[in-house]
Amino acid sequence: MSAQILDGKATAAQIKSELKERVAVLRERGIVPGLGTLLVGEDPGSQKYVAGKHRDCAQVGIASIQRELPASATQEEIEDVVRELNADPACTGYIVQLPLPKGIDENRVLELMDPDKDADGLHPMNLGRLVLNEPAPLPCTPYGIVRLLRQHGVELNGAEVVVVGRGVTIGRPMPLLLTRRSENATVTQCHTGTRDLSAHLRRADIVVAAAGVPHLIKPEDVKPGAAVLDVGVSRDENGKIVGDVHPGVAEVAGWLSPNPGGVGPMTRAQLLVNVVEAAERAAV
Numbered sequence: 001m002s003a004q005i006l007d008g009k010a011t012a013a014q015i016k017s018e019l020k021e022r023v024a025v026l027r028e029r030g031i032v033p034g035l036g037t038l039l040v041g042e043d044p045g046s047q048k049y050v051a052g053k054h055r056d057c058a059q060v061g062i063a064s065i066q067r068e069l070p071a072s073a074t075q076e077e078i079e080d081v082v083r084e085l086n087a088d089p090a091c092t093g094y095i096v097q098l099p100l101p102k103g104i105d106e107n108r109v110l111e112l113m114d115p116d117k118d119a120d121g122l123h124p125m126n127l128g129r130l131v132l133n134e135p136a137p138l139p140c141t142p143y144g145i146v147r148l149l150r151q152h153g154v155e156l157n158g159a160e161v162v163v164v165g166r167g168v169t170i171g172r173p174m175p176l177l178l179t180r181r182s183e184n185a186t187v188t189q190c191h192t193g194t195r196d197l198s199a200h201l202r203r204a205d206i207v208v209a210a211a212g213v214p215h216l217i218k219p220e221d222v223k224p225g226a227a228v229l230d231v232g233v234s235r236d237e238n239g240k241i242v243g244d245v246h247p248g249v250a251e252v253a254g255w256l257s258p259n260p261g262g263v264g265p266m267t268r269a270q271l272l273v274n275v276v277e278a279a280e281r282a283a284v
């Protein structure tokens with residue numbers, strides 16, 4: 001038996017069509033939501049993701065503000081653009097595409113952002129609000145995953161979830177989201193220091209694989225019927241995506257998110273949700 005597909009492309013398309021209507025309502029009131037992006041360097045993956053975000057904006061009627069700096073940009077040059085986006089009234093929300101080049105203090109850049117314009121939910125103030133259970137823009141990939149699971153009827157309430165990874169965009173915030181009362185899952189966070197990863201994985205009803213290690217999750221590690229989300233992105237010699245999940249997992253899992261076509265489009269859709277919600281909040 002083959003796993004059911006957690007179709008991120010289709011779910012994201014549905015979210016975008018709802019957002020298009022909400023943006024139209026805002027525009028009728030003279031409010032134009034605008035997403036800013038700051039891309040530093042020439043990483044082809046990051047360039048592709050940013051281009052995708054602006055394509056999505058065009059589809060739903062959100063204005064685009066694109067800022068780019070070379071990989072040689074200094075901390076000060078990057079921070080100057082952040083200050084500019086903070087002050088730009090046309091930019092109602094923005095993101096700094098991560099990772100930033102080596103030698104740049106990413107946390108200092110994130111901290112300098114206006115938390116009210118943080119479309120990624122990664123500003124320390126907004127991550128703190130998530131910890132405190134206060135309203136805040138939610139980190140895009142983790143909330144995209146929650147919506148993808150809900151859309152496909154995967155039960156979160158009481159589920160045993162294993163998150164593999166501890167990065168700032170997914171691994172750290174994912175357990176915070178899943179353990180809220182509204183999701184009510186039990187989460188084990190695993191990482192490169194976990195002694196017996198397979199033992200944890202075999203107990204999981206849901207696996208979120210965000211380690212960036214090609215084919216880390218093997219069929220024999222997965223409980224039959226589990227939902228498996230492949231979030232890892234490595235590239236082969238032709239630039240093709242290789243996920244964290246071995247293709248054989250499709251024969252064991254109950255649900256599987258393809259990669260590409262699973263969590264990536266949901267990350268982008270959730271970004272638009274954050275931009276629209278911020279514009280709606282500001283309009284009241």
Ligand SMILES: Nc1nc2c(c(=O)[nH]1)N[C@@H](CN(C=O)c1ccc(C(=O)N[C@@H](CCC(=O)O)C(=O)O)cc1)CN2
Pocket residue numbers: 045048049052095096097098099120140141169241259260261262263264265267268
């Ligand atoms: N500021 C941020 N930086 C990064 C984030 C983030 O949420 N905020 N997450 C990742 C990259 N990311 C978003 O920026 C992202 C990853 C993947 C996709 C996507 O649509 N992927 C497609 C495949 C595209 C391809 O062929 O390469 C898919 O999965 O179908 C969008 C956004 C790190 N940085």
